[in-house]
Amino acid sequence: MALILKINGVEKVLDINPQEPLLYVLREEFGLNGSKFGCGLQQCGTCFVLADGEAMPTCLQPCQNFQEMDIITIEGLADGDKLHPLQESFFNEQAAQCGYCLNGMLIAGLALLKKNAKPNEDEIRIALDKVICRCGTHSRFIRAVKKASETHSKF
């Protein structure tokens, strides 16, 4: 069964198992690396993408459920060499240690900022709470989202 997925504005017709979770399709069919396998249980957020503006885990949901949705991954944010303001802010705050969780943190932060460009700290903490970070970079992620919200009003 052919399946159509639109990732970062690019549509692809795919001949794959429609039950395959989106994560593996992103990595194997689209050659993307941003979304990562962390738990496969919707507990950690490393596999997040922005699906119609919401941060959604992709490690369990079959890819067919994402048809018709507008999917943005972390790779789709920069405009050529120009980083997206939230990417810029993550870099400026040097918000990463190993960086395995960074995708989840950035996507969760972006989903928040798209709805609420001026969140308070509690709102940021709640938004990022879905993402596991074992390196303890939490405070930098919170700050990176906050700094981006201070310098930009639209995401």
Add this chain to the structure above:
Amino acid sequence: MDIFKTNRRDFLKNTGHLIIGFNLFPFSSCSTTENEVSYNTYDGIPERAHINRDLIDSWIRLDAEGHLTVLTGKQELGQGIRTTLMQIAAEELDIEMEKCHIINGDTGQTANEGYTAGSNSVEGSGKAIREAAAEARDFLLNIIASNWNTEKSHLTVKNGVITGPNGQESSYWELLDGTYYEAKISGNAPIKSPKDHSLIGQAIPREDIKKLVKGEAHFVHDLRLPGMVHARVIHPPAYGAKLKNVDLQTVHEMPGVLKTIRDGSFLAVIATREFQAINAWQQLKESAEWELTEIKVLPKNLFEDLKQNAQAAQVIEDSPGIIQKINQSSKKHKATYLRPYHMHGSTGPSCAVAQWESGQLTVWSPTQGVYPLQATLSDLFDIEKENIRCIGMPGSGCYGHNGADDVSAEAALIAKHYPDAPVRLQWMREDEHMWEPYGSAMRIELQAGIDSQGLITTWDTHIWSDTHSTRPNGNAGHYISARHLENSFEFKKGGFSGGSYRNATPLYNISSKRLQLYNYDGPLRTSALRGLGAYGNIFALESFMDELANLADEDPIEFRKNNLDDPRAIAVLDKLAKETDYHNRIQQSNTGYGIAFAKYKNSAAYFAVLAEVEVHHEKKEFHLRRLTGVIDAGQCINPDGLINQTEGGMIQSASWTLLEEVRYDERGILSKDWNSYPILRTKQTPEVKVHVINRPEEKPLGAGEAAQGPVAAAIINALSSLLGKRVYKLPLREYFEV
């Protein structure tokens, strides 16, 4: 010294197998579906086997195209070591950071620097790189001085360009002009004085974070080689379980399944796509029948068993008649502290890629030590080390000996059954949670006496602990799956290392001290977790210090200072008091303050911390509001890197301390995922602030593990002051769990 003018690339493409023409990721080409991804980067120096540590170009290479490449046997673990080591080399050579590249551990190229552990990369590799860079600079300046008929002292270097007294100019690269020089590190080349440093001490951003925010390939997990296939291992449901039966037939009929492997109780599957491998894994898990062995020592009697069934005391430090002296002290105190098993719990489950071609094995691995991996694989497969190449790649942060080595060995075991294709194995979440070696549970009993001046006179320590190091340093039996093979390898624990009593000897001035260790063979698999025994020992020691301060009726900071000589130790405490306005703090009944201090390993970084815990009295709910730390790691190469790593250590330790404990019962590990092993998430994360005392004239000290122990004690001390009673057992879930 040999100088030969030759075609560099020809020269370097010499010796046999080790140079097999793989370009290191991320410069590797990608498989068909990823053709859109192009890596527009410098394609790196030609590969050459490491020859000898005394050669300059074992550590740094300048090429004719204007690049500096640093080689290190140390791994990037998220601690920012790549940037730090490049800064050191660039500083000595006066080259811009933009021109610097680095290659981490690769048995085909870099020096054998053992494991990246114990916070000693800057002290070790950094020193070698600094000397090599200084030697290279000196070597090149000597040549140009003689070319220009001048003195070295009349030359200046900026951005890799040497300027002579008459305005002559030559870049290092023009000077080299493709000539291959081989020179030794004499150790006599002048090292730059710290006052001339322009890069060291600067918060140079980590460029790899730019790649990460763009989602570029970075991790071993992202490696895709042509023809690569995906594997999964079906681990037993518990330690020691034996595979009785499994239905392989059904799995062979599943889409994409290429092969199943059963060797004794080692069970694995290979498939074309990752998800197909996962489906097959699921199916095999359901059909496999195992013979179980019960875990005898259960959590409810673990800490008693630690004491009852440990080996006889090993006396590390003795002071005859100490108990008598304690009993004669004007005040004395005794307490017992307990810490549970903790897990590394990497965010990304362990992953490796392995490939066998004509009897030769290549493994791309997130290991902390490529050479020890090579030696252990050589034991596992009974082949010469020369036939194995281990290429270190970034993994998800590991914080010690996690599943990285096991997954590398398993990938190689599986790939052996499917030669020629690169086999990528990633663990599932439950593999990581259940099979990684944990940080050992510990029981620590302390006794001490103080005199009427509030000075500590005697201190007696007893530690019961399982080992803190079972790294597979050449012994295949240390790989969990090697024990599951039909021809199984035996695990010989042995070698209980000094890790158990790390930091157990107080840095405080105490004339009579005794330290005894009781090695214990516990129910769970253990090995090195960030800080090793230092986490438990400092938690105990620095909790106990607060109790003694209380006994002496002194402020905890002043009490510590009175019992210390080391001016740098006193300085971190003073700075902490100043930065937090500690002595003028407003006493509020809903806030508890706790401080703690340690010099990691009693030989590395100094760290002091203040924890602030709040309580909602009616709700009996506690909240860790803030952690403020002060660190002195000697000469600070990159302040932001140091702060980042220290903040991370503080938050991670807070998580261990507040929430974490590996749960298990007689049938095996119960902590299988993030719900059954919760860790700190952003809602509960304290505010963290780190102040650095930079000492450019001192040698750089390892800092990555400095925060683990002190943070635990500071939190306990803050909580205890609110509760009005001491707490002796970790974790503190009953108080902090939301």
